[in-house]
Amino acid sequence: MTGIPKTYQRIVLAARPRGPVAPENFRLETLDVPELADGEVLIRNHYLSLDPYMRGRMSSAKSYASSQPLDQTMIGGTAGQVVASRNDYYRVGEFVGGMLGWADMGVSDGVLLRKLDTTRIPLSTYLGVVGMPGMAAWYGFNQILEAGAGDTVVVSAAAGAVGSVVGQLARLRGCRVVGIAGGPEKCEYVVKQLGFHACVDYKAGNLEADLAAATPDGVDAIFENVGGACLDASLARTNAFARVALCGLIAGFNGQEMPIKNSRLLLLNRVTLRGFIITEHMEFWQQGLQELAVLVANHQIKYRETVAEGLAAAPQAFMGLLQGHNFGKQLVKLI
C-alpha cells in the first residue's frame, strides 16, 4: 500500500444555514486514513458531485430524506479509484462510483459501490449526464411527461445538469423544446450547442412575454427544476392535458415563499403535476443509464461541466450552484 496518503481531507456541516448558504456552514478537516477491515475498500475520489438536493439536507426541516448530521462528512456522490482493497470483488485500480461525500478519500464495504467503465465515456459523466442528474431527466421525461413528436416541452434551468439532458431527449423525440435559463450566455449555449429550439432568459425581466413568444402553440409538457415565477410562466402557457414533472424547486432553496399563483390553470387546463425523487425509482436506472451512456458515447447528447479544483473549493462552488453560476454539471475535481 505504498503511495497511499496517511491523511485525507473532508468537509463537514458545521452549522445549518439561516437563509443563504454561507462559508461558515462548512468546516474542512484533516483525518487519518483508517486501516481497512476485512471486506473493505479504500477509494481515492477523483470527482465530487455538487447537487441542489444537498441544500435540502442541510436544513433540519421535514423532507423526504433525513437531514445531514452536523459535524459529519457532507453527503455527496463521488467517482474515484480503488487504492486498497480487502474485498475480493474490488481490485486496486478499478474505477467506482459511490456516495462517499465531500472528501478526497473514503472507505466502503462495497455494498453501495458500483464499477464504472471508463473506456467509452469519461469518469466524470457518471456523476452527471450518465448519473443521478441524467436519470432524473430520463425518468421525468419518459415516465411523467410522455411527450411525443410535435409537443412543446418547456425546461427550466435548461443549462443545468438535469435540464440540459431533458431538452436533448425531447429534441431526439421530435418535440419542440424551449428552455428557460439565466443570462444570454447560457441561452446561447442551450440553443446553439444543445439544440433547443429556443431559450428564454429569465434575467431579462420579461419572462412571461418572452416565453409566450417562444411557445406559439402553447405548452404540452413542463420539466420544472426552478419553481416560483418560472413555473407560473410555464403554466400560463399550458394546453389542455399538459403534464408537469416537478423535479426541483431551486428558486426556494433559501426558504423563500414560492407560491404557484396560476393554480387556477391546473384545473382549467386539466394539468397533471407530479413531484418525484429519482432515487425512489431505482427499477428504471439500469435501462435509463444504459440508454444515456450510448447517447453520450455516440455524441447524440452533449454535456458541459463546471469544475472546481480541490476539495477546499467545494463550498464556494456549491454556493455558486445555488445561485445559478454553474454551466451544466457542477463538479469538484479532487485529484
Place this chain on the structure above:
Amino acid sequence: MTGIPKTYQRIVLAARPRGPVAPENFRLETLDVPELADGEVLIRNHYLSLDPYMRGRMSSAKSYASSQPLDQTMIGGTAGQVVASRNDYYRVGEFVGGMLGWADMGVSDGVLLRKLDTTRIPLSTYLGVVGMPGMAAWYGFNQILEAGAGDTVVVSAAAGAVGSVVGQLARLRGCRVVGIAGGPEKCEYVVKQLGFHACVDYKAGNLEADLAAATPDGVDAIFENVGGACLDASLARTNAFARVALCGLIAGFNGQEMPIKNSRLLLLNRVTLRGFIITEHMEFWQQGLQELAVLVANHQIKYRETVAEGLAAAPQAFMGLLQGHNFGKQLVKLI
C-alpha cells in the same frame, strides 16, 4: 297538445360579473313556446341544477369551455317530462334529462336527451348524486385518488353535491374520511348523517391546526373542490406519494388570488395532482352512474338537496351556492 302553456320563462345572462355575481347579471324573460319541427320534443323542466362551473362560463376569460353568450339562456342541466313530441323515440309523459338551461320549458331534437327511470330513485337525483356531481365524485375518487382501506382522505366542500358523495364512497372503501366544511351545522351533518370520521369547520378560523388534529396519520388523498387555504392546509398534511384530485376551485370564482403556497410539499412529498373536468370522461359515465344509482337506491349513499322554488329564485340561489349557503345539491324546482 291541450294543457301546454303558450309561453314560458327563461333567464339569460344580461351582463358579465365584475367581481361577485349580482342580480343584475341576469334577466328573466317570457317567450312564446315554439312550434315543434319534425323530430323535436317539448319538455317541461321539473328541476334545474345549479353548479359552480356556471360561474366560470359567465366570464369571458379563457376556460376549458366556451363562455356563456350574453342574452342567451343560461346554461344548465335539467330534468323534466316530455309534454309534446314529434320524435318517435320520446313519448309524452316520459322523464328525460338534458341541458335545457335556466328555463321552465325547452325544445330538443332528442340527441342530447336521455330517459330517466324514476321507479327506484327520485327524478331530482339525476341532477345530483346520480348525475354530473356524483360522477365527478366517482371519477375523481376511483380514477385519480386510488385510495384504499386505511388511507386518510380529505374532502373539501364536504357537505356539497360532489364532496358528500366522495366522502361516502371513501367510507365504503374503508378509508378514514375527513371533511372540510363551513359552519358547525354542515360539519355535524357531514359526520352524523354522511358518516365521515371527522369534519373541520374552516370558518372557525383554525383550519390548519384543526385539520392536523383530525388527520393524526397524515393525508394520503385530497379531493379538492375549494382551493386556496383549504388546499394548502391539506397539502401541509400530505404523506409521501399523496394524490390530489383537483375538481373545483370555488374559493377563486370571483377572481381572487388563490396561490398554492405549499408548492414545496408537492415535491417533498412526491405528490401527484390532477385537474379534471368530468364531462371529458364520458366513457366512465355508464359504469359510474349505474353504481351510484344502486348505492342510492339501497340507501348506502345519502344525499341532501337545497331546493329553491321557481325559476325567478334561481339567481339568488346561485349566488348563495357560490357563497356556500347550500346544503348538498342546489336545485331549482320549476313545477
